[in-house]
Amino acid sequence: MKKKRIIPLVxxxxxxxxxxxxxxxxxxxxxxxxxxxxxxEWGADExxxxxxxxxxxxxxxxxGRTDTADEYQYDFYSAVKQHAGRSSVPLTVGGGILEFKxxxxxxxxxxxxxxxxxxxxxxxxxxxxxSKEFGNQAVVLGLDYVEIDGRRExxxxxxxxxxxxxVSEVAQNAEEYGVGEFFLNSIKxxxxxxxxxxxxxxxxxxxxxxxxxxxxxxxxxxxxEALEVDRVDGVAAANYFQHIxxxxxxxxxxxxxxxxxxxxxx
Amino acid sequence: MKIGIIDYGxxxxxxxxxxxxxxxxxxxLSNVFAExxxxxxxxxxxxxxxxxxxxxxxxxxEDSQVAELAxxxxxxxGICVGMQILCDSGNENGVTPGYGFFTGQVNPIPGADIxxxxxxxxxxxxxxxxxxxxxxxxxxxxYFVHSYCLVGSRDSQVISSAxxxxxxxxxxxxxxxxxxxxxxxxxxxxxxxxxxxxLEI
Numbered sequence: 515m516k517k518k519r520i521i522p523l524v525x526x527x528x529x530x531x532x533x534x535x536x537x538x539x540x541x542x543x544x545x546x547x548x549x550x551x552x553x554x555e556w557g558a559d560e561x562x563x564x565x566x567x568x569x570x571x572x573x574x575x576x577x578g579r580t581d582t583a584d585e586y587q588y589d590f591y592s593a594v595k596q597h598a599g600r601s602s603v604p605l606t607v608g609g610g611i612l613e614f615k616x617x618x619x620x621x622x623x624x625x626x627x628x629x630x631x632x633x634x635x636x637x638x639x640x641x642x643x644x645s646k647e648f649g650n651q652a653v654v655l656g657l658d659y660v661e662i663d664g665r666r667e668x669x670x671x672x673x674x675x676x677x678x679x680x681v682s683e684v685a686q687n688a689e690e691y692g693v694g695e696f697f698l699n700s701i702k703x704x705x706x707x708x709x710x711x712x713x714x715x716x717x718x719x720x721x722x723x724x725x726x727x728x729x730x731x732x733x734x735x736x737x738x739e740a741l742e743v744d745r746v747d748g749v750a751a752a753n754y755f756q757h758i759x760x761x762x763x764x765x766x767x768x769x770x771x772x773x774x775x776x777x778x779x780x
Numbered sequence: 781m782k783i784g785i786i787d788y789g790x791x792x793x794x795x796x797x798x799x800x801x802x803x804x805x806x807x808x809l810s811n812v813f814a815e816x817x818x819x820x821x822x823x824x825x826x827x828x829x830x831x832x833x834x835x836x837x838x839x840x841x842e843d844s845q846v847a848e849l850a851x852x853x854x855x856x857x858g859i860c861v862g863m864q865i866l867c868d869s870g871n872e873n874g875v876t877p878g879y880g881f882f883t884g885q886v887n888p889i890p891g892a893d894i895x896x897x898x899x900x901x902x903x904x905x906x907x908x909x910x911x912x913x914x915x916x917x918x919x920x921x922x923y924f925v926h927s928y929c930l931v932g933s934r935d936s937q938v939i940s941s942a943x944x945x946x947x948x949x950x951x952x953x954x955x956x957x958x959x960x961x962x963x964x965x966x967x968x969x970x971x972x973x974x975x976x977x978x979l980e981i
Contacts (some may be wrong), residue, residue, distance in 0.1 A: 515902065517902075598795075600798070602799060602969075613900055624968060649832075724896070
């Protein structure tokens with residue numbers, strides 16, 4: 515039987531993994547290499563890695579450290595290149611992918627899927643082009659939204675620009691173009707530990723694309739409650755998997771005790 | 781042993797090569813028939829559409845060359861769409877002929893509401909006699925990403941199946957030619973085990 519997925523979301527900014535709250539309040543946590551290695555060792559089902567560095571996606575960062583085996587100066591692309599070769603679970607990469615050729619570069623170095631967010635709103639040909647060339651399954655539609663009185667409005671540009679469109683409108687549009695997954699992220703709940711927005715499934719219940727939800731995880735129980743929802747295929751979380759020891763295992767244990775089918779990892 | 785990965789512009793050959801590298805093996809990435817012919821073990825990756833992959837492969841290898849590579853290798857493995865194009869035909873935008881190693885057509889997964897079939901799933905009805913599945917059990921999950929599957933398969937060629945919407949062939953074998961619908965290079969420990977088994981054939 516198909517299993518539900520536990521998915522760490524790793525946020526990369528200027529050379530470091532960071533944590534966030536309501537998409538702001540960024541605090542540095544550590545280096546990317548050790549973070550990804552740890553998450554994979556903990557048994558992550560897959561990893562979503564998003565570059566939220568301001569400025570050019572190719573910007574280099576001088577970490578100014580001599581205590582690590584990682585290069586002391588690198589950009590997101592190089593960071594992905596370093597890690598992708600060591601990963602044996604699927605890796606989705608995103609953040610500032612606005613053009614076809616940017617996505618193509620990431621596929622070349624080993625990314626399995628690309629996450630398209632702002633790019634979807636800026637160029638309506640981007641997703642169809644990517645889906646045609648790499649297949650629907652390689653394109654994940656990322657939607658960050660703010661929910662007010664049951665209406666979920668999609669924001670682009672890292673939660674800064676309201677698009678005027680709702681989650682259900684954009685998701686439907688994307689499904690028509692061809693995407694492999696929806697990755698829906700609640701800006702209000704981000705970093706708050708108050709739990710995930712389970713009602714968001716209502717906005718996509720008539721659609722056929724697999725759904726990953728994110729935003730607000732503070733404990734394992736919230737992850738398993740979300741995985742119990744039929745329409746939810748995977749749960750992603752950022753801070754939770756960075757701050758709590760063995761959190762992937764805890765989430766897995768919680769899901770298994772609730773009778774939810776997830777992968778058993780030794 | 782010499783391992784070759786057919787580089788024809790479809791499928792993340794980098795991931796396959798990296799997976800083999802993690803197992804301690806180097807692989808040749810090539811689309812040149814003469815080079816691939818010298819390999820004992822060949823892997824045909826593939827993603828996207830059946831017709832797209834078939835078209836791309838036809839640009840670098842003749843049908844007869846694909847047949848020769850498959851028949852003369854110690855073991856030949858098609859992954860995902862790579863497996864699909866080894867079947868009789870694919871029905872996506874009209875009918876596209878495949879290479880005919882596995883009986884059946886590649887159709888949209890019957891009975892699946894949510895597509896693609898994306899994520900971890902386990903195998904069932906594992907043919908323990910097959911060298912490819914040595915040590916693999918129903919507890920092992922593999923990563924699937926597909927919206928189409930083989931239907932109308934020949935029982936003797938199906939060495940394992942999986943369930944999503946319907947029960948469909950997950951691993952097929954025709955003598956030394958194998959196909960897996962999932963991605964062993966992205967299936968963690970279970971995937972590594974399968975790749976190791978493949979290399980031991």
